[in-house]
Amino acid sequence: MKHISPPKASHLIKAEVNHLHFSVLDSTNAWAKRNADRLEPAKITMITASQQTEGKGRLKRVWQSPPDCNLYASFCFFVSLKTDVSNIGQVMAVSAVEALKELDFKIDLKWPNDLILQNKKVGGILCETTAIDDLLCVIVGIGLNINMESDELKKIDQPATSLFDSGNRQFNVDEVAVLLKKAFQNNLGIYFKEGFSPFYQTYRDLNASLVGKQIDFQSHNKLWQGGFKSVLEDGSLEIKLPSGESKIFTAGEILKK
Numbered sequence: 001m002k003h004i005s006p007p008k009a010s011h012l013i014k015a016e017v018n019h020l021h022f023s024v025l026d027s028t029n030a031w032a033k034r035n036a037d038r039l040e041p042a043k044i045t046m047i048t049a050s051q052q053t054e055g056k057g058r059l060k061r062v063w064q065s066p067p068d069c070n071l072y073a074s075f076c077f078f079v080s081l082k083t084d085v086s087n088i089g090q091v092m093a094v095s096a097v098e099a100l101k102e103l104d105f106k107i108d109l110k111w112p113n114d115l116i117l118q119n120k121k122v123g124g125i126l127c128e129t130t131a132i133d134d135l136l137c138v139i140v141g142i143g144l145n146i147n148m149e150s151d152e153l154k155k156i157d158q159p160a161t162s163l164f165d166s167g168n169r170q171f172n173v174d175e176v177a178v179l180l181k182k183a184f185q186n187n188l189g190i191y192f193k194e195g196f197s198p199f200y201q202t203y204r205d206l207n208a209s210l211v212g213k214q215i216d217f218q219s220h221n222k223l224w225q226g227g228f229k230s231v232l233e234d235g236s237l238e239i240k241l242p243s244g245e246s247k248i249f250t251a252g253e254i255l256k257k
Contacts (some may be wrong), residue, residue: 006195009079013189017181025049025065026072027056029141033130036137041078046181046189048073055143056126056179069147070162071173076183078135086250087112087196087235088188089127092140094199095187095205096123099179100144103171109206109230111219111237111255113145120161123257127160142180146173196235210254215239220254228254 018040025031028047032039039045048071065072066205075092079085093113100107100115108116115123123144130137145162147170152161163171190198210228217224217239222234226239229246238247 002036007079007084007192009077009083011042011190012077012079012192014042015042015044015077015185015189017185019046019048022049023049025072026054026070027052027065027141029126029128029139029152030054032116032137032141033128033176033191034248035074036130037132037140039076039078041135043077044185045076046073046177047076049176065143066152067149069149069152069173070145071142071144071180073177073180074139074141076137076139077188078132078137081128081131081134082137083136083137084187085127085129087199088138088140089125089189090155090196090235090254091187091191092125092127092142093186094202094206095183096125096142096144096180097202098183098187100163102179103163103167103176105167107206108257109203110174110210111207111231112223112251112253115255117161117163120159120166121156122161122163122166123194133174133216140184143181144176146171146176155183162206170226173190181196197233200231200233203235207231217249217252218255220247225251 028049032047052072053063053066068217097107110116113125114121126141130242147164148162213228215228226241229238229240239247
């Protein structure tokens with residue numbers, strides 16, 4: 001395996017997590033961006049809300065955020081401006097899989113970081129950054145459908161499920177949040193000590209159901225079609241185009257599989 005140097009942010013290897021909870025926010029990511037200059041740069045801040053009025057997903061999609069049934073969370077931390085944080089969303093995805101495994105759910109991934117349960121989306125991750133002086137505030141937002149019922153799930157613009165819908169029982173959202181916090185806090189420390197390599201095999205295996213399938217893929221407002229070939233060691237995606245050429249992507253979204 002090619003050696004990939006880990007990013008340098010040693011203060012995060014054993015960083016404490018501050019948890020701020022709100023009854024209602026427009027979105028946890030938006031709150032974090034507005035208030036980044038008030039957060040403690042030596043710590044990880046976890047922001048959660050019982051409801052979001054303007055929840056958002058990737059590509060500016062609306063994230064359905066009904067009250068008191070799902071987990072809406074953002075994790076914020078600070079690194080130097082030159083730190084490579086390109087795999088943070090993937091590290092969060094692996095962390096969510098680990099957390100939900102504690103509840104006996106087997107989660108797959110759809111590259112780069114959609115959480116899939118029984119072939120339906122159960123969660124998504126949105127990473128954003130904002131610069132403050134000589135620091136980069138990294139904001140990793142995650143939405144997990146916990147106790148969302150079928151009438152609400154039908155409002156989502158793609159096949160979606162929840163832990164309740166798939167497991168036929170209610171879950172404690174706060175307990176799920178604790179499991180996720182523990183997993184991400186631990187994995188973030190590993191990432192900033194060793195890089196993405198400790199996660200690569202697991203991450204690749206979680207995407208294995210896509211290998212060989214024909215997909216529509218959007219990257220930088222351009223649509224590509226081809227076969228899902230592999231996930232590379234740096235977390236990027238390799239697609240085999242109809243011409244036979246292989247093309248590598250570091251960002252984008254699978255629209256169809």
